[in-house]
Amino acid sequence: MRQLNLLVAEAQALGANAAEIAIDPAVGEVARILQICNACRYCEGFCAVFPAMTRRLTFSPSDIHYLANLCHNCGACLHACQYAPPHEFGVNVPQSMAVVRKETYIEYAWPRALGALYRKNGITLVLASSLALIFFLILTLALNGSLMSPSVNGNFYAVFSHNTLAYLFSATFLFAVLALGIGVRNFWQNISPGGMGSTSLVASAEAAHDALTLKYLGGGHGEGCNNADDGFSLWRKRFHHYTFYGFGLCFAATSVATLYHYVFGWQAPYAILSLPVILGTVGGVGLVIGPLGLLYLNFTRAEQHGDASQKPMDRGFILLLLLISISGLLLLAYRETAAMAILLAVHLGFVMAFFLTMPYSKFAHGVYRVAALLKNSIEKRQANNLMLGSE
Template sequence: MSFDTPALMQEARRQLEICNACRYCEGFCSVFPAMTRNKAFADGDISHLANLCHNCRGCSYSCQYIPPHEFALNIPAALAEVRQDSWERHVWPAPLARAFHERGLVIMLVMVAAITAFFLALHGRAPGEGEGFYAFVAHNTLVAIFAPAFLLPLVGVAIGLVRYWRETGGRRIALADLAGAFGSAARMRNLSGGHGEGCNFEKGDRYSDARRHAHQAMMYGFLLCFAATSAGTLMHYLLDWPAPYPIWSPPKVFGISGGVLMILGGVWLALLKLRADPDLGARRVWGGEMAFVVLLVLIAASGMALYAATGTGAVPALLAFHLGTVLAFFVLLPWSKMVHGFFRLSALIIEEQKKRR
């Protein structure tokens, strides 16, 4: 366990018990109706509520017991700390998660720079022999590097999810659980405060859907880019159609549209985060969260720049940098903010199960 886990759990338990007695915020988001099922909160219950929380902050701006009241409630920060701790405890190996979240910007920049230098050196010593980007780095070389860098981190995520599932009381998954959870995730309903008027993330006591829309742009942009990579893989191996691909092909259509959405969503999220109150979140990991957003923007922006520079002398440097950002993303996946998507979806599935008990 993390050295401060008992203290985090105890403080979150104290605040949740006060909230459960008050119930003024009962209709705000999924956390509060879920909270009312319990009279006492085990550690697993608190971890579940923490990952169900989307940090919309509406409860804090509506609460009569925030400081300077003697109860000193700060539910968004308390649950953010427990949520962060749950990722750090469960994902394997745990020490790497804490290191990235607390020093993420430095770790990310150093890793991207090192990988970029590696690919530049690789191109200088053993250039590829194919067409397009494969003229700079051979296809088999890319597969040999990226396949383990993508698959092995997923093992760390899977271990973390199994541990989290056990701690929070997850059961055998039914189709209804998946339908409800994926429907909520697709709409990002909880980022609208649960009441459809928006959340209070960056505007204090005013509602706004800006954060939900920015998250949607980032999420759907990322999924489109993943679809572009998947389409290119299928075309290469099943249709014997290697890159480069024309502008009308699925890899290009999905990749360009996804890249634009990722850049817009990432810049928007970063601006909102700069305007939000850091005391209503896990302050110690602010840098790691911002580093993750910056990395996603760099991936998309370098990919778009690389496409625009096709046929010019800038391709080797841009390709090395783009590969550096993508490989850094894969390697850091279990310990970066990316892991929140896996845990949040698990929390939504478990919540669907708990509703039916």
């Protein structure tokens, strides 16, 4: 134990030096902590972060950005660490990683000036943008005299034409994809300077598996994450699954409906038992259960498990998903009533706000995390010349 403490003390000194030369204090703090972790290595089997850490002797800002996005913030290492607060070394990997992770979204955002929205993308911004769009759509309906029109048999295109909706949402969706794509490209080029060689099918498949199964929300032992205290729970992983696959099913419903319209010439509205409606309904239910659960966990999560300044962004994103799903299910339930036009305007306003803010919201964390998982899958198949950890 004495020898280990000496090693940790030496690592802390190295980390302090890293903090001094780092431009960003948050990056320097992670460098300090990782030097200590590299000397101890008790948590090496917990998640992908610690084996990736042992492949390095020093930590550049790009290394830290990569490791911060590889971290899933499960909290297991914090409660296993003998050097966690109140110890003088003050090792808190989840919290320090969360601070840097948010900064990566800001740094790699495109356009760069809009990266500041990550600091402000909270409930107020989400509601303000959504309500502004809803007000605009309702005003348009009122001016057209169709705000409280009688039932049109659930035909949304009798309220807003198909071409209007297609052009409007195609533009916002393509912008979101472009902004996120450029952002993650910038991130990848920074964490993998000069490239990483060929990406094997096996490495890509493993990264996809780890992302889709949320492997690293198991806490390194399969018992789950820490939330309010040091107790383990799988509910964070489960609510993430409800949210992710609920969103995927809703996207699939839209894709199938687009296929029906343009390929088969089948016009909306579709029957209750049609594939688009079934997919959208099941996805919508998932997008109610998941965000409600995540919102509860966010409010009860201990501050030591993450960055408190990131909570407004998290809550804004979760709330917007919840409002989209609830308004969508209400629209389906009342689509053949006179309230359909207003409900459609409300739902479209929330959806449009989601797409416009998507590149600068918590949605980006999934994209950056997949990139980090891919780098990890490639990197661990390469020779470890440092010989500091098992592969």
